[in-house]
Amino acid sequence: MERGLRARCAALITHNTLQQEGADISQSILYTALMGLLLVADKEKEVNLTLGSGQIGLCNVGNTCFLNSMVQCLSHTRTLRDYCLQKKYHQEVSSRRKTELMDAFSEVLSDLWTTDMSTAVHPGNFNTIFKESVPHFIGYSQQDAQEFLRFLLDRLHSEINRTSPQNQPISDLPESKYNKLREDKKAMLMWKHYLEREDSKIVDLFAGQLKSSLRCSSCGHESTTFDVFYDLSLPIPKGNVSGGRVSLKDCLTLFSQVEELKSDNAPMCDRCGKHTDSTKKLTIQRFPKILVLHLNRFSASRFSISKSTATVSFPIHHLDLGDYGTECAGKVLYNLYAICNHCGTVHIGHYTAYCQQERGWFCYNDSRVSPISESQLQSNQAYVLFYEME
Template identity: 40%
Template sequence: MLTYYELVILACVTTSLLAALGNEVWLSVLRAAHAPGRPELCPQYLSERGGVVRRAGERPWRPPHPPLAAVTPTRMELAGGKSGPSGLRRSSERSDSAEPKTERQASHTSGLNGLRNIGNTCFMNSVLQCLSNTRPLLEYVSEDKHGQEINTTLSCMKGALIKAFASVIKELWRSGERDAVVNTTSLKSQVQRFAPRFMGYSQQDAQEFLRYLLEGLHEDVNRVTIKPKPILTEIDDNLSDSAKAAEAWSRYLRMEDSRVGDIFVGQLKSTLRCTHCNHDSVTFDPFWDLSLPIPSRTGNLKLQQCLQHFVREEELDGDEKPTCSKCGVRRKCLKWFTVQKFPQVLVLHLKRFSPTERFRGKLSVCVEFPLSTTYSGHYTAYCKHPYTGDWHEYNDSRVTPISPRNVVSPEAYVLFYELQRS
């Protein structure tokens, strides 16, 4: 069983993302860095496939492509992997044993409808097009599987949000109606009910919209219909890390368990190492996306460097010193993150804004491409069709074919990677 990640869509930047960069970055990230004393992990790789969002009017940009073999490993680890050895493959090299094409798969025109901009809603439209081209979620709602799992007891929306979302996705994929323009007014109304911050028609942040939308869809189909009592006891510190991770994941699923979560939620491992006794304290938390910091430095950066910055060791000293669970006193510690469980669809978010000024405080560092302000930017999306493999640009109501050579473009903001098994 081969396992690897593909860039399925770039999602929502204010300018554009790149598909080809996925190979360079993720080959290095998904090569587990086998530190001494840690269990050997099965490396997982990805092949080219993706989507992009860019700002209108920008010219495509092509980064240099070093040999894949020359890319150095990073600290990010794939803990808990179950697959065997795997390698890098292009999406065109998939196994002949792949499932037979359905009627929808055979259609070259489905999924190419646009979305009407009903007033500064390009941020919403770009996210919806990205989700529409995310195959696991697409098939879940288009085949009405969500209808059997509506949570009418704990969900505040009682299924209204995912029903409106499914209606839009079905319209986008309605067979024989290529170039149709889909209205999102009903869906926007339901989103506003769930998250009032999206009331009105001002420009909003696409990543925040994505997070709220996914959490709302998750609530609507949460399989937990009777809220259980929370477990207040700490996980036994004497357990192995894998046992702790399994227990933490089990506790999470007692409260939050949905098909949407199956697709997008992973598990992050945080390690705290005491520099005095070398004792490791680990915690495990679910995540919907990974927010990658952009190091505050001048010059050009690669996405790979943002990933390295995310998983780097951080020293906690002075007022930040935590209490070592073994020493019983505050000690200087080292802290770092690894991914314990990757989701089926991995969402990466580049943190290009300062925490004090959400829209005006954008970091101006180049991440392998120039960054500019998005205060009044226009969102578009580049997506690779989940069945035909063709690339298209989604710019509100306009959907146009695009050559893979022209996909790579400056500012990535949100990236989707889909785990592939063959």
Template identity: 35%
Template sequence: VVNFLLIFCLQGQYKSTLTCPTCNKTSVTFDPFMYLSLPVPSMAKRTMTVTVFSTDGSREPFSYDVSVPKFGTLSDLVQALSAACSLGGDESLLITEVYNNCIIRYLEEPSDSVSLLRDGDKLAAYRLPKQYEKSSLVVFTHKHFAEHSGVDNFVTPQMKEFEAPLLASLPEAVNGLTLQEIYLKLLNPFRFSKIISSSTDCGRGDSDCAVYSMDAAGDCAVNLMDTTPSSSDGNVHSAQLEDGPERNQCNDNSCEVMEGPSETYCGEADVSDKEAQTEQFGFYLTNERDDVQRTKIEMNDLDLLEAKPNRLHVSVNWQHSASKQYDVSMLNNLPEIHKLEVIPKGTEDSVALHVCLEAFLKEEPLGPEDMWYCPCCKKHQQAMKKLDLWRLPEVLVIHLKRFSYTQFTRNKLETFVDFPISDLDLSSYITTENEQPYNHYRLYAISSHYGNMGGGHYTASIYQEGKGWHKFDDECVTPISEDNIKTAAAYVLFYRRE
């Protein structure tokens, strides 16, 4: 009899609906519950800074500030960052943690908490075409010469590590020349000298010419093979060659003709320029931490992916001349993750009980480990699941899920949940068409938890008809006003039907 009365008073019923995403087949089941265990959405936000790099040399890196839930997941971070950087539908983001010039962690588990990332960490994200998501990757770490003042202010070049690695997808077969071509392409956004195509006659048939917008020192190096004056807009000026090939340097649209070989790049000359670039870099096979004796990569090296590594790690040494041709500041200054936002007093994190209930009842996909076997498709599908309240008990127990668990962290959510006391109306959440009792509830007890995951203390507040509310704290029992029973420590709520 006691068990029957307990079940009658406390047991409610869910309606659970599964829908196949492929054929729309639905499956409806009914399950009992003794209490509602509701998630507590956190309204607190964390601002995080991530620098996004291209993997094809098509754009310069850019740092984005994005806001994610304070106790959100990496999936929230990817979603916010994808919107901020206008990620294409055919692209994906690979987010990494960078330390000491190396990628020390690939953030690939969507369910991991962002609380794993500390304020001083540095993040780099790489835009990858989705078609290459499963391809092998090459990770370039690199060092360059920087000016160093020594004794008596004597300036000497010193090798210095770049802070940000560069990353790209690899073809199935890779040799030394392929790696150099990939690396030079990745460096395109950082070059001071960028090539401008020109269809000027170079005296080599219909071959195209290449005109440099700037030389390594930042000056304009213009091809003077064509002596025909340009249009009067002042963008490019040409000079007559009287005593042989000369070089024209332009600053602020004014040109000074200098003696010396002309900067001509036509046909074979482009190849020579590329060869000159590659001689400025030394490539070495290394490991992910760049802490082993390295093996130099030669141009004629055969397939470097014979062992089929998932990621090929290459360290690149820059010659002193190369350091002057690239804007290395972009590679040297990864910003740290921002601090948590300061919440002004009086605007603490809070959420209504109805928001918690709606988060519990919303439709969502099953996890990859909980695939549903569709009888129509004859295979397991990641179905959409929707919960509804079918019947409610006389005594409704609501558990607020204040404790979050991940593989590495345990957190308690201190969110203030604003719950009704005298009239909790759940009529709009009941989906049954059968005649139902009056679904309005009044609060009569609260169990509160103070502390954290490492330890804490429970108290109870109970309402007694005619005597009001009392707080039970171990052996101490004290009256408490109804205005003071709502706190951020509320953990389990007890309602009875009115």
């Protein structure tokens, strides 16, 4: 069976039947990709994990509720969890590579999913190694969970990046040629360039691509840029800062609506050669498998930070993001599986996590774990939402 598949792949490549007209992929890349797929399929078959209930909390080792709640959310990201528990990264990167943080993180996950009856897990070692890796986090009493997540994913990624630093991007196109490409080709090329440098399980799961279109109001010139994101930070509509109710859709609409930029705030127009009044619009060009939505409750003014306590209602099943993608996106559906909550004020607050398991939803409040019904998930404390593509 497997040999038959390999032969079929080889035949497909030789006969060029997979190459669409105008596609700029070489035979060797295609071959590597297909063989890679086969290898992945082989490895997936090996999966045979014996998991515990996952209903184990994390001790607070000194204002670490931000860390505990995010680790629980990541621990319920099944593909990532299984990858860590099987230490698959050892097969993907050189054995000389230092994977200290990844090892410590995987250790915590393996304790959280042990089949032994267990008390709360002590994340001290992981916490210490993380702080050594991100000194910025030392000595802060209240940490932002979202900021922690960004640093953590970034550091884990750099430890398990499958490309080596010596790998210089190969396919650079002269700007004049690039500018003539169709938008979707530009997006594809930028994505390919990104993967030549950054390629890991973290990228596989969390990375998406955002398109930013800028239009000069004075000459009408349009330019686009493509950026990779690991989460989307959504604004909460104003006027609802002190209570009130908005929907996730309201936040997404505000995020993706055309924004007017005054000339002193706008980038330089390529055609006019100066800063002009412009409009800017964000579109999701490429959707990630795991979508992290940050409800940006904290807004900083010149002298203080305030927190919005608006209740943002969000769908648990079948969130459709098609409207925020490119025209040909169609329906793009996601299901919720974890929430990081923040309660309290800017200065004194506490983080908890709600995570979905086979037996329903559970609340992780540091070392305490308790069941929670689906109807209790929505509150004015929801801060970071974790969705998985259907």
